[in-house]
Amino acid sequence: MSANGGTKAIIAALLANIGIAVTKFVAFLLTGSSSMLAESIHSVADSGNQGLLLLGGKRAKREATPQHPFGYGRERYIYAFIVAIVLFTLGGLFALYEAYHKWSDPHGIDSWQWVPVAVLVAAIGMEGFSFRTAIKESNHTRGNQSWVRFIRRAKAPELPVVLLEDFGALVGLVFALFGVGMTLITGNGRWDAAGTAMIGILLVIIAIVLALETKSLLLGEGAEPKDLAAIERAVTDGPEVERIIHMKTLYLGPEELMVAAKIGVPRCESAQDLARGINAVEARIRTAVPIARVIYLEPDIYSVAADRAGTGAAAETAVTPTEADADPAPATGGVAGHTGG
Structure with a gap:
């Protein structure tokens, strides 16, 4: 059940992130907003991450060989760890770099001012659907555990990864909406830079949490x-x-x-x-x-x-x-x- 539920949550997140990435990037091209660019790269990274999780799940099903007599089940942990690295570098560090660049050269949003707000609101709706799917599938295996304990103790990495990514995406969208909104109100592009920096810090924190939890699984955990x-x-x-x-x-x-x-x-x-x-x-x-x-x-x-x-x-x-x-x-x-x- 956990494998099927994890695959369903991954596919829902993948479809949502592809659509969101396209709309965000179009909004960035029209407005030049750094928050929109950071969010675009974030969604591209998330889409790639979901692809990595699907690939890891497929490769883990291979039969055992003389060289790997216990099979390939841990490949799912390896690909989850790669997801954490991608989220840290392509998502978090890029957003922080873009925030620094925008802070050094601030400029407001002078054209298509309604576009980023509309895109972010629509993205929140799509990301919310993905997050809801991940929550629903996680509840099948979570039992009476708290969400923190579930993320820390789950042996199947896909659902915790998707949960953290979707949660981070939703909070990041709120940060982006804050930065864009304040830039439109004040005309000061540094609000946009601040929103971008908040997104970067959030992604770095989530990536570190994912890396630490996946590292424990890679090292080898015993039964509950x-x-x-x-x-x-x-x-x-x-x-x-x-x-x-x-x-x-x-x-x-x-x-x-x-x-x-x-x-x-x-x-x-x-x-x-x-x-x-x-x-x-x-x-x-x-x-x-x-x-x-x-x-x-x-x-x-x-x-x-x-x-x-x-x-x-x-x-x-x-x-x-x-x-x-x-x-x-x-x-x-x-x-x-x-x-x-």
Whole structure:
């Protein structure tokens, strides 16, 4: 659902930004307003960003290869990070440069004075439609989280990126309307420069927030606390596992979670019994957290003395993963681990 919702929000934002960019640029050519030029470049950058997000989503669907055995799910994070860079440079820094240029050489809007106001009002309406779509699609996955927490904790980067871009675009349009309006009222072009500078600062801040949040995803984040608790319950909710010795989780992509755990198991009569137990645990994990698609479970015999020494397991193990794998009994999972649904 998150992927489909993210694509719908991206397309809505892309169509809105293409239309807005064209009208803003025409208004700039007619009036020479720096705010209109900054907003034109902003919309062009946003349109390119939506294209990058769509490209990242498509490339992330490629099948795993020997060189990339865990697939390409993180490409969505990479392209979201590129979006932050584009927004910072092409959007924010260009607007600040244009503001400095206009402040140094201020001039009013002498012709087509009604055009920028009409364009900005129309742009606010189109951007508002895009923002509304992003909010609607985000609510499907946001749950009871606040908007700040949703943006910070969402694993699928597309919706937070579109939300921040649309929010920034709406606020930027208000800044541009303020700068243009004050320039028309006073005849002083420095109001236009001030509006442009406000747009630049806003875009730089949004780009930094996006970069920081996407960087965390690129570094690798573990499961959310509720998912982690559900996995722990699934592992221990049966006679196959006495305790979890240690466990780590990692998002391989927005909708694919890896689970790796060393588990304390009771002594088994055969590798076949151990394999059946491991398969049952894997099935419970996938039922509890469906995005847990890559699971590695290492069975061991838990020892209190070894745990105090820092190893968490006895010196000898009842059955090793290699021995269990060698058992001819069919298994849907595997002692060492299993990839797939």
